[in-house]
Amino acid sequence: MNILGIETSCDETAAAVVRDGAEILSNVVVSQIDIFAEYGGVIPEVAARSHLEAMMPVIDKALKDASCSWDDIDAVAVTFAPGLLGSLLIGTLTARTLAILQKKPLYAVHHLKSHVYANWLDSHESENTPLRNAPSGPSLQASVASQSHRRRLCSSDEYLSDSSTPSFPLLALVVSGGHTQILYMAGHNQFKIVGTTRDDAVGECFDKVAKILGLPYPGGPSIASAASDGDAEKYKFPHPKVEGLDFSFSGLKTAVLRTVQKEVGVPISYPSHKLAELLTPRQITDFAASFQKTAVDILCEKVETALGEHPDTKSVVVAGGVSANKLLREEAEKHFSAYSVFFPTPSLSGDNGAMVAAACYYEIQTGIKPVDPFKLNIYPRISIEN
Ligand code: KG4
Ligand code: ZN
Secondary structure: OEEEEEEOOOOEEEEEEEEOOOEEEEEEEEEOHHHHHHHOOOOHHHHHHHHHHHHHHHHHHHHHHOOOOHHHOOEEEEEEEOOOHHHHHHHHHHHHHHHHHHOOOEEEEEHHHHHHHHHHOOOOOOOOOOOOOOOOOOOOOOEEEEOOOOOEOOOOOOOOEOOOOOOOOEEEEEEOOOOEEEEEEOOOOOOEEEEEEOOOOHHHHHHHHHHHOOOOOOHHHHHHHHHOOOOOOOOOOOOOOOOOOOEOOHHHHHHHHHHHHHHHOOOOOOOHHHOHHHOOHHHHHHHHHHHHHHHHHHHHHHHHHHHHHOOOOOEEEEEOHHHHOHHHHHHHHHHOOOOEEEEOOHHHOOOOHHHHHHHHHHHHHOOOOOEOOOOOOOOOOOOOOO
C-alpha cells in the first residue's frame, strides 16, 4: 500500500510517499526556517502563505521522486490537528481537493501520532531520491531536503541500522515545540496520555532560552551546538516539583533568565532581549550546556518514574523535534538500558510527510475509516486520545 503523506502543521511544507508504513519512497521537506530566523520565531500568517506557495511543487516532487503516478497511490493522509490554524488549512484543503479529484480515500492524522510513528519507518534507501534538490516552483527562501532514512536503535552519531520495531506495551516520550507528553501504548493506534506539560513545551523552552542567550532560531539545534563547547555543571537550575508524571518548563526558562541577570549584574526589570550582548561567549556556552543538561535530566527522570508505574513496558520510544537532541539520545540510552529504546533517524525527528503516511498505515491496519473529503475539519488543539 502506497500512501501519500502531507504535513503542514507549523513551518515545514512536507510530502512523502511511503510503502506499507515503513519504506520511504520519497520524502520532501521545504523548511521555512530561513524566513523565521530573521524574526526569531514563526509568524502564522507568513507560514500559511509560504505553505500555499510550496505545497503543490512539494507534492509533485514527492510523487516524482517516488516514481509514482496517481494510479500508484492508494490513499492520501494529512495532518488535521494540532497546529497553526492557517498552516493546517493549506495542507488539509490541498489533501481534500486531491482526494476528491483523484478519487482516493483520505485519512486525517493527529500530528503527535505521526511523530510517534516516525519510529516505524525503515531503512530502505530509494534509488530515485536525489539529495537536496531545489524546488522547481516558488522562489522560497527554503531548502528542499529529499532524503532516505533509517530507523535506528541507538543514541550516538553512529546510528545502527536495525530491522526491529518497538514492542508493545511501550512508553512514548513526545517532545516537540508545542508538546511534551508521555504516552502509554498498549498496541498500535492506542494512545493513553500518562503525563503532559502544565505550561511550556520543552522545545518551546529551548527556543526561549536560546533567545535569552542571543542564539538563532530554532533554539533547539543552536543550544545543542553551543552546549557542545560549554560546561554543563557551571550553573545549577532547580528541577520543577510537579507531582506525578506531568512536566513544567516555564520555571526552568525563568530560572535561566534570573541566573543570567544575576551573572551580568542587572536587575530583573532589565529587558531580556538585551541580555545577550552583556554575556561573554564562554558564559553563553556554559548557560546553553547547563540548561540543556537540566532539561534532559527532567525528561529522563519523568520517563523513569513512568516506567516504574508501568512495569509491563517493553520499549521506550522518543519522538518529536527535540528527539534530535544528541544528549537526550545518549542519556535515554543510559537511563533505559533495560528496555529497547527507539529514536527516529535525526532528519525524521522534525516535521515530515513520511511519518504522516506511516501513522496512516497503522490507522488503516487497526480499522480506522477514511474521512469525508468534503467535510474534514481542522483543530489547532485536540488531544491524541480523541
Ligand atoms: O516536532 P517539531 O519539528 O515541530 C513541532 O511539532 O513543534 O519540533 C520543533 C522543536 C523546536 O522547539 C526546536 O527548537 C526543537 O524541536 N529541536 C530541538 C533540536 N532540534 C529541534 N531541541 C533540542 N535539540 C535539538 N537538536
Ligand atoms: Zn512536530
